[in-house]
Each structure stands twice: as C-alpha cells, then as structure tokens.
Amino acid sequence: MHKVLIVGEHDGKTLNPATAKCVTCARGIADGEIAIVLLGADTAAVAAQAAALAGVKSVLRVDRPENEHPLAAIFAPQLAALAADYTHVFGPSTSFGKDLMPRVAALLGVPQVSDLMTVEGPYRFKRPTYAGNAIVTVEADPARKLLATVRVASFQAAAGGGTAAIESKSTAAVLPSHTRYVGARSGSTDRPDLQTAKRVVSGGRALGSADNFKLLFSLADKIGAAVGASRAAVDAGYAPNEMQVGQTGKIISPDIYIAIGISGAIQHLTGIKDARTIVAINKDGEAPIFEVADVGLVGDLFQIVPELERLIGG
Amino acid sequence: MQKIMVCIKRVVDYNVRIRVKPDGSGVMLDGVKMSVNPFDEIALEEALRIKERGTNIEVLAVSIGVADTQQQLRTALAMGADRAILVQTDAAVEPLTAAQIFLALAKKESPDLIFLGKQAIDDDANQTGQMLAAIWQRPQATYASKVEISGEKASVTREVDAGLETIEIDLPAVVTVDLRLNEPRYVKLPDIMKAKKKPLDVTSLDALGVSAGVLLRTVKTEPPAQRQKGVMVKDVAELVDVLKKKGLI
Incomplete structure (x- = not known):
C-alpha cells in the first residue's frame, strides 16, 4: 500500500491547477492513497477546492501565520515532519515546487525525481534530461521515501466531484527566521495564465x-x-x-x-x-x-x- | 563578506546536439566538447562582480568530477576566481551526494555566500543548491535575477512563475542563479596564462568523508517521441479552415 502526499500550490484564494495534475500523476501509482497538504495562513478556501478533486482521500491544512508566503526554508521542515506517514511526496514542477521539494528531500536524506513525466511503477519513472533530448527511466529503492516534482505538462488535471475529508494538522517543526518575504511584482493581466491556458x-x-x-x-x-x-x-x-x-x-x-x-x-x-x-x-x-x-x-x-x-x- | 564559494559543473557544451546511444545506455559523450555549465558561469560572474565592488573578498571555485574537470576550473580561474578545488571522482554523483560534498567544503572554507547555477543542463535536476542549503541549515534564494548584499544580509529578487519575488536572507546563504542575473565576461588570453599559476587543489570523496551512493538507478535512456510532421497551408483562409475543422477555434 502506497501513500502519496501531494504538496498543493495556492495563493490563499485559488488552488493552482498544477495540483490537480499532480493528483493524476499520483493516481498512476497502484494501490495509492492520496492526500493533499496545504500550507498557508488560512487555507479554508483552497482546502475546499482540493477536497473536490476526484481520487483524493484527505486534505491536510497546516495553517499558521508564518506560512503566509511560500518560503522553502519555512515550508520544508514542516513537510519533512508530515512526510513521516507517507511513502511518496509529490510537488508540482513549477517555480514553487522546484524551489521547495529538494529542500524537503535533503532534510529527509532521500532522492528526488525531478520533472516526473511517466509513472511506470511505484518506484520506476521516466523523466527528461538534456533539455528533453534524452528521456531516462529511473528506479528508486522502495525501502526509502521518494520525492518528486511532477512535470505538469505531462498530465491532465484530475476531475472534480471528489469528497475528501479535510483535517487540520500541526507540526512540532522549528521554523527558522533567517529567510524573510519582502514582496512580489507580477505582470498580472486579465488574460489567461500562460502555464494553464488552453x-x-x-x-x-x-x-x-x-x-x-x-x-x-x-x-x-x-x-x-x-x-x-x-x-x-x-x-x-x-x-x-x-x-x-x-x-x-x-x-x-x-x-x-x-x-x-x-x-x-x-x-x-x-x-x-x-x-x-x-x-x-x-x-x-x-x-x-x-x-x-x-x-x-x-x-x-x-x-x-x-x-x-x-x-x-x- | 570575505569569501564566496562558487560550485561549477562540467557538462556537455550548450551547442552540442545530444544523441542517445542506440543500446539505451546513455548519451554519446565520446569526443564531445565539454564546458562549464552556463548557469554556473553566471554564478561565477556574480561572485566576481561582488568581489570587484568590495575589498579583500576571495572567490573560490569548486567542482566535482573526473580529472579533466580541471579544465573547467582553469576557465573559472581565468575568469577571475582566486583559487579552485576539484573533488576528483569517476563516480556518477547525484544531487544529494553533490550537496553533501559541497557541505563538507563549506565547513572547511566557511564561505559567506555559496553561488550555484539553478540547474545543470545535462541532468536538468535543479536540486543541488536547495539540498545544500537544507543540510547546511542556511537560507536559500533560488532563481536569482538580482542580488544585493548589505552587511550580513542579502536581498534577492527571484524569477518565479508569476513574475518577480524579493526575499531577504541572512548570510551565510546559498543563492542559485537564473539567466537574467548578468552576462558572463569573456576570458582574455593573458588571463588564461595567469590562471595557470593560480592554486588548484585536488581532493577526494574519501578525504571529505563522503560516499557516492546510488539512490536513483538509471535503467534506460531513450530519445524523445517525435511529433509527426504536419501540413503546410497556402494562406490564412486555409489555415482558419484547418483550425475550424480541428475544432480549435
């Protein structure tokens, strides 16, 4: 029995569509039980969206003021603690996931499969190297926890209609103060988001x-x-x-x-x-x-x- | 700020067209031109610019790899690094192992800042900097497009999917760099001559107390699926017609 924890990406209001694609990827793992974890200051709204994704068993909310901005140094120790109950931890291969997931993997002392594009088995995956010019099949040791970033372009979004249980979680992780969020500037437009546009x-x-x-x-x-x-x-x-x-x-x-x-x-x-x-x-x-x-x-x-x-x- | 360590990887040159071996055992590397990973070149350039703005800052270039990796470290020295260390090994080194090796070097050298490229253009893993920061228990600022140092802190602007994000980090810290941070300088001939006299130490995994384990086994390498060649249309009307038939517009 495999238990997959997906690190949900969101901005406090909307669940990033990359999360639904990670769910589809995780569903490729046989006997997999899927949970989504959301870290934020208040994840009530996004938790409801995550719970509606088909195939998700539970949604874990980790709400605390320090989680307002997705800083890898703040998120990683909490995720490393939560990962204890899971065999796999997946995050999206977006700037959020690429920044965060290797930090979690290193805290756990386990490897990461970057840009996972095909699930061939619970511990056997395909991923691109050399700018996509060479596709490698990699195998990991089932005795270890496995982390991965999911290449979101390789998977369709999971459908809605799910009814996952939502629960609040807290961890005893000690959070550092050495990394501080200052601000963001985005060229926001009314046009569809490039990453997810049809x-x-x-x-x-x-x-x-x-x-x-x-x-x-x-x-x-x-x-x-x-x-x-x-x-x-x-x-x-x-x-x-x-x-x-x-x-x-x-x-x-x-x-x-x-x-x-x-x-x-x-x-x-x-x-x-x-x-x-x-x-x-x-x-x-x-x-x-x-x-x-x-x-x-x-x-x-x-x-x-x-x-x-x-x-x-x- | 006294010391900056820059981690450099020897990779197949950016301009080489990658071919997969017919037996699926990897990509063809025989006789292929090798270079400094382009993102690491940007990392080194940033370290050199900080050095040039400050006083008495040492820039240390480090790498892990086969004996010939000395070539890439000589390039780093020619660009302006003061000193180099090669951790020589013929083993394939995974990102977590690389992070452990760089941690061992960081403990010896106590740099204020460690720069790396955001990813290497061979395995495209995008992990080593983050892993190093994790096990060093220090801040990370990935995908940097602007780095401003003030005393014991750095303000780093990061390229994220939505645009730009700025974070403040305490030093020492790990910074991984993105393309737009700077344009690396060209190496001039006199600098290459000077670089030959700069110190380049060679050490080993054993000396650093790190072992290169295999956590992820590569079982097969294959070329990507090719897209089928499509149709050419003669004008816009025909293009619109085709797209409508496909139900795309």
Whole structure:
C-alpha cells in the first residue's frame, strides 16, 4: 500500500491547477492513497477546492501565520515532519515546487525525481534530461521515501466531484527566521495564465519590437488565449521573462499553440512539445519550427496576423 | 563578506546536439566538447562582480568530477576566481551526494555566500543548491535575477512563475542563479596564462568523508517521441479552415 502526499500550490484564494495534475500523476501509482497538504495562513478556501478533486482521500491544512508566503526554508521542515506517514511526496514542477521539494528531500536524506513525466511503477519513472533530448527511466529503492516534482505538462488535471475529508494538522517543526518575504511584482493581466491556458499565442524575435507584440495581444484577446514569447524575444526586450516559453521558461501543454515569428530553437521546442496542436507562422520556410508544427504557413507575420484575427472573427 | 564559494559543473557544451546511444545506455559523450555549465558561469560572474565592488573578498571555485574537470576550473580561474578545488571522482554523483560534498567544503572554507547555477543542463535536476542549503541549515534564494548584499544580509529578487519575488536572507546563504542575473565576461588570453599559476587543489570523496551512493538507478535512456510532421497551408483562409475543422477555434 502506497501513500502519496501531494504538496498543493495556492495563493490563499485559488488552488493552482498544477495540483490537480499532480493528483493524476499520483493516481498512476497502484494501490495509492492520496492526500493533499496545504500550507498557508488560512487555507479554508483552497482546502475546499482540493477536497473536490476526484481520487483524493484527505486534505491536510497546516495553517499558521508564518506560512503566509511560500518560503522553502519555512515550508520544508514542516513537510519533512508530515512526510513521516507517507511513502511518496509529490510537488508540482513549477517555480514553487522546484524551489521547495529538494529542500524537503535533503532534510529527509532521500532522492528526488525531478520533472516526473511517466509513472511506470511505484518506484520506476521516466523523466527528461538534456533539455528533453534524452528521456531516462529511473528506479528508486522502495525501502526509502521518494520525492518528486511532477512535470505538469505531462498530465491532465484530475476531475472534480471528489469528497475528501479535510483535517487540520500541526507540526512540532522549528521554523527558522533567517529567510524573510519582502514582496512580489507580477505582470498580472486579465488574460489567461500562460502555464494553464488552453490556447497560447506566442511571438519570437521576428516581431521586431515590444510595440509589435500588441498584434499578438490583439489576436490573443480575440480567441481568449494567453501570450507567450521565445527566449530570443525576451532577451531582445520585447517581452518580460514571465512570458518566456521553453527550457529556461515555462513548459506548457495547451490545446493549441500558435508560434508567430519563432524559428524554433531546440530549447523553445522543449517547452511546447506537449501542445496538442502547434501552428507555425514564419517567413522562413526552412525554420525548424515547421519540423514540429501540425499546421504551417510561410509568410509575413505583419500581414498574416491581422488577417487571421479578422477571419477568425468572421 | 570575505569569501564566496562558487560550485561549477562540467557538462556537455550548450551547442552540442545530444544523441542517445542506440543500446539505451546513455548519451554519446565520446569526443564531445565539454564546458562549464552556463548557469554556473553566471554564478561565477556574480561572485566576481561582488568581489570587484568590495575589498579583500576571495572567490573560490569548486567542482566535482573526473580529472579533466580541471579544465573547467582553469576557465573559472581565468575568469577571475582566486583559487579552485576539484573533488576528483569517476563516480556518477547525484544531487544529494553533490550537496553533501559541497557541505563538507563549506565547513572547511566557511564561505559567506555559496553561488550555484539553478540547474545543470545535462541532468536538468535543479536540486543541488536547495539540498545544500537544507543540510547546511542556511537560507536559500533560488532563481536569482538580482542580488544585493548589505552587511550580513542579502536581498534577492527571484524569477518565479508569476513574475518577480524579493526575499531577504541572512548570510551565510546559498543563492542559485537564473539567466537574467548578468552576462558572463569573456576570458582574455593573458588571463588564461595567469590562471595557470593560480592554486588548484585536488581532493577526494574519501578525504571529505563522503560516499557516492546510488539512490536513483538509471535503467534506460531513450530519445524523445517525435511529433509527426504536419501540413503546410497556402494562406490564412486555409489555415482558419484547418483550425475550424480541428475544432480549435
């Protein structure tokens, strides 16, 4: 019997969709009993959301003022204490999970499988290495606890309709004072979140300026899409880094990804491989993006994008 | 601030196209160009900039790996590190073991700050810095895009999924760096000559009292599934038509 503890990601109001994807991953483990743990100042609202995920047995709330912000140094000792009752501890492979989970693993003296993409058995998994160019199958010792970050692009979100029991937990963990939250700045928009959007419009260096990205925003708003950018476009200053898609940015899996003026460097392709349909628009017919695109159109993006927006509306 | 330790990994060069061995035993490494992990180069550059702004700060570059890893440490010395230590081993070193090795070095050297890249571009594990901070029982600031030191504290701006987050940490601490922190300097020929005279000590796992265990066994390596080549359309009207048929718009 395996017991999987999933570290839920949330902002106090909304459970991050990455958590529902971790549940699907955990359900791949045979005889697995799944719990979600939520650390926060007040997790009542997000606990209700977590309890509704199908396949989850229990939701653990660890509410205390120190947990208001997700600091790894504060969360890790509490999670290491809670992990005692579980065989597996999973977190999402988001900046939250990637920061936190290795700290928990090291406190427990156990290994971590990063970016778990396929469950082959309770202790046998696949994960990408070399920017996704080599997929390795790894086996862990069943005698040890196993930690993992789950590559969220590899799993569908668990359905709703669940009725998990919610309970409050506390730990005796001693929390350090050496790490303090100061503040956050986000380029928040009304558009869908890039990481979880079903539709993504993304631009590359060929856009030529930050101003020209408005073309993409306009198209995206028309079809309810999030907007992404290649690393080249981010490095050129056309788009902020939180819009970056690729090995060093976000790994995404939308239903449709429209790559506009993106040549398709291998590091970018790593981030979009799991998209259901890739559309490429580029003036260079030899661009590598066309190797992976399901639909390709060679031409001038400055003519194509406005026309596309018009025709989609019609 | 007196000493900064920078952890460096020898990896397959960023520009090499990775090929998986047909027997599934790993990737082809024979005759392949090896370099300093690009994120570690950024880590070293940041340490050097702090050194150049301060007085009497020593920058120590450390690495773990085969004898040839001395090449990458020489590059670090040429960039401006004062001294280097190689923990020489032919064993495959997992992140937790690497963290234990760096902890042993940290206990000997007592650095005020340890910089690492946020991940190595070979195993893409993204674990070592966090693990080191955990077992050193010190703060961690991962994915740094800005580091400001003031006395015994550092303010670090981190690149997170939602944008940027700033935290304050007490030193000593571990900082892992992201791409936008800085642009590493180019090494000039006179610096390479000078680097040859800088101290590079070689030590072993035994000397540090660490053993390289296998916690995760790699049983197979395979190339990723390829996407099927799609269709080319001639104009926007045809594109919209295809997308509508697929039910995507």
